[in-house]
Amino acid sequence: MNKIVGNVSIALNGIEDNMTLMLGGFGLCGIPENSISQLVKMGVKNLTCISNNAGVDDFGLGLLLQTKQIKKMISSYVGENDEFERQMLSGELEVDLIPQGSLAERCRAGGAGIPAFFTPAGFGTEIAEGKEVRIFNGKPHILELALTADFAIVKAWKGDTEGNLIFKAAARNFNPLMAMAGKITIAEVEELVPAGSLDPNQIHTPGIFVQRIFQGEKFQKRIEQRTVRHKV
Amino acid sequence: MALDKIGIAKRIAQELKDGWYVNLGIGIPTIVANYIPQGIEVEFQSENGVLGMGPFPFEGEEDPDLINAGKQTITALPGASFFDSATSFAMIRGQHVQLTVLGAMEVSQNGDIANWKIPGKMVKGMGGAMDLVASADNIIVAMMHSNRAGESKILKQCTLPLTGVNCVKKVVTELAVMEIKDGKFYLLERAPGVSVEEIISKTDGELVVPDVVPEMKI
Numbered sequence: 001m002n003k004i005v006g007n008v009s010i011a012l013n014g015i016e017d018n019m020t021l022m023l024g025g026f027g028l029c030g031i032p033e034n035s036i037s038q039l040v041k042m043g044v045k046n047l048t049c050i051s052n053n054a055g056v057d058d059f060g061l062g063l064l065l066q067t068k069q070i071k072k073m074i075s076s077y078v079g080e081n082d083e084f085e086r087q088m089l090s091g092e093l094e095v096d097l098i099p100q101g102s103l104a105e106r107c108r109a110g111g112a113g114i115p116a117f118f119t120p121a122g123f124g125t126e127i128a129e130g131k132e133v134r135i136f137n138g139k140p141h142i143l144e145l146a147l148t149a150d151f152a153i154v155k156a157w158k159g160d161t162e163g164n165l166i167f168k169a170a171a172r173n174f175n176p177l178m179a180m181a182g183k184i185t186i187a188e189v190e191e192l193v194p195a196g197s198l199d200p201n202q203i204h205t206p207g208i209f210v211q212r213i214f215q216g217e218k219f220q221k222r223i224e225q226r227t228v229r230h231k232v
Numbered sequence: 233m234a235l236d237k238i239g240i241a242k243r244i245a246q247e248l249k250d251g252w253y254v255n256l257g258i259g260i261p262t263i264v265a266n267y268i269p270q271g272i273e274v275e276f277q278s279e280n281g282v283l284g285m286g287p288f289p290f291e292g293e294e295d296p297d298l299i300n301a302g303k304q305t306i307t308a309l310p311g312a313s314f315f316d317s318a319t320s321f322a323m324i325r326g327q328h329v330q331l332t333v334l335g336a337m338e339v340s341q342n343g344d345i346a347n348w349k350i351p352g353k354m355v356k357g358m359g360g361a362m363d364l365v366a367s368a369d370n371i372i373v374a375m376m377h378s379n380r381a382g383e384s385k386i387l388k389q390c391t392l393p394l395t396g397v398n399c400v401k402k403v404v405t406e407l408a409v410m411e412i413k414d415g416k417f418y419l420l421e422r423a424p425g426v427s428v429e430e431i432i433s434k435t436d437g438e439l440v441v442p443d444v445v446p447e448m449k450i
Contacts (some may be wrong), residue, residue: 026280026317027295028305051324052317080303081357097355099308100279101321101363108318119325120366124344124397127362157297169299169314170281204316221296224303228291 003163003213004192008038011186011214017044017150018071022107022147022178023051023061024154027080027224030171031060032155032188034216039064046071050147052103052174054078057221068092074147076100080224099127102144104177109146111180111209116145152182155216156205159189160196163210164203172204179209187214233427234406235450242267243421244333244404247372248274251303253339255279255364257334257431258302260374264333275311277329279360281320284312301360323361325367332368334361336375336400338390341437343400343412345373346392358395365396377405377434382438386410386417407431409448414439421448 005011012035015021025031039047040063054073055062063084064070072094078084085143086091091163098106099121109117118141123130132143154175157168165187167175179185187205192215235243241263248254248264248273256262264286265276276285278300285300286307294305308314324331338346345365348358365371378384386403403410408431409421417439422431424447432439 025298029280029299029303047340073359077357077421079360085355095355098358099358099362100317101325102319113344119363121325121363123366125394126361127358167314169295169297169300169308170313172276172316173281174317223294223296223305224299225305226294227288227304227306228294229288231290 001207002112002161002206003210004161005212005214007214008034008188008217011035011212012038012042014184015039015042015044018046019044019150019179020048020050022105022149022152022182024173024175024178026052026170026173028055028060028222030167030173031055032153033060033220034188034218035153035186036060036063039069041065043069047071048072048074050074050107050149051074052100054081054084056112056219056224057083057136058079059220061104065093066118072096074098074103076103090174097127106144106147107174107177109179110148111177114146115214116143146177148181148183149178150183152178152185154179154185154187156187156189158193158198159187159213160193160198161213162195163187163207163213164198165205165210166198166202167204176205184211185209186211187213189213190216190219233423235423236406238263239423239450240404240406243409243448244372245269247331247402248272249330250274250331251281253277255329257361259335261333261335262306271419276307277323278306279320279324280365281315281317282306282308282312283315284309286312287365290368300423321363324360324363327367327369327410329368331370331373332364333372333374334364334426336373336385338385338387339373339375339400339403340387340390341412341417342415343398344390345395345400346390347395349393351393353431361395365399368399371400372402373400373402374404377407384434386435386437388437410439419445421446
């Protein structure tokens with residue numbers, strides 16, 4: 001089945017105010033940067049964004065915060081972003097902080113048809129408040145609910161016309177999980193190839209989870225913390 | 233003399249055992265990787281999806297797609313693997329990772345840890361810390377004994393929002409190595425030249441002190 005759409009603007013067609021979006025990436029690594037730029041252009045507002053991080057002030061989801069398009073963020077770590085902090089402390093932005101592993105599993109569960117699960121993460125902390133607790137193997141666990149989204153937007157290294165995806169290195173992170181949890185999943189890829197060009201043994205996300213795929217026009221791939229060692 | 237950050241990392245590195253998979257947090261824990269004892273093999277897991285993490289890349293060889301959980305550019309060693317975040321936390325929650333080393337703002341005598349939030353001041357989020365401390369069998373905390381105001385961070389009870397309860401097994405500070413057992417801190421070792429009296433005076437939680445407290449060998 002051919003999932004190709006011509007460009008980012010067609011790919012994001014149907015995203016409207018008040019929708020819930022999942023956006024892949026960890027920090028600025030593996031984020032759908034072309035789609036984020038397009039969301040700024042579209043000007044859709046009151047978005048609920050599920051993403052591990054919130055970008056930095058002038059890149060990634062930070063761009064959508066600058067334009068105040070986000071009503072609520074569901075994330076695990078949101079440092080490195082002054083505008084985020086300002087909006088959160090002033091109450092303009094709703095924020096739901098979730099342990100990273102629970103966030104990943106909630107996306108996976110949402111895509112896998114599992115409505116909820118118990119995890120030990122967060123027991124005895126403020127994030128367990130109001131959540132059901134059960135003891136398994138002598139240890140307390142809290143109930144966490146699955147997450148889904150109107151649109152999931154993911155970024156892959158390579159993809160084919162069928163929507164099969166391959167990620168590179170640590171840019172995989174949340175992308176395959178969110179791809180499963182979107183009612184409509186959009187994949188932006190660095191390299192789009194014909195069906196049959198990718199080895200089926202190497203596919204990370206099978207095309208069934210992807211409804212629309214396009215090749216991103218340009219990838220900045222910013223590095224947040226450039227750390228190097230020197231040759232001796 | 234009290235240890236510096238590198239000293240703390242070196243002392244923690246002595247806890248590493250051959251064949252372990254280890255998750256190192258941001259800050260002092262990251263430095264531990266530089267001091268693996270000779271003759272043992274350990275593999276480092278980074279919760280954003282890397283097993284077999286190597287040192288920082290040489291200048292000019294940075295790959296934006298290859299970072300650690302602190303968002304620093306890294307390399308992958310031969311035999312490394314990459315995976316998604318759910319698989320990564322399956323390794324952690326499923327106790328396939330033998331040791332977690334992380335920093336803390338406060339630790340209490342029953343093994344509670346606080347390291348993610350200062351109400352009204354700092355709210356960056358917990359990242360993977362809550363998953364890590366809830367599941368790891370073996371958790372070592374690397375931290376300073378007191379805060380900048382000179383108040384002890386080794387407490388009877390944490391005052392900041394908790395990251396996890398009843399989970400820390402060992403604490404290494406610039407002054408001491410302490411084990412947490414049965415709701416008490418047990419002083420195991422002191423930093424070279426640091427007196428037991430100084431450690432007692434800077435520890436707010438209940439501290440069990442044996443007759444002889446050996447110096448750390450760094």
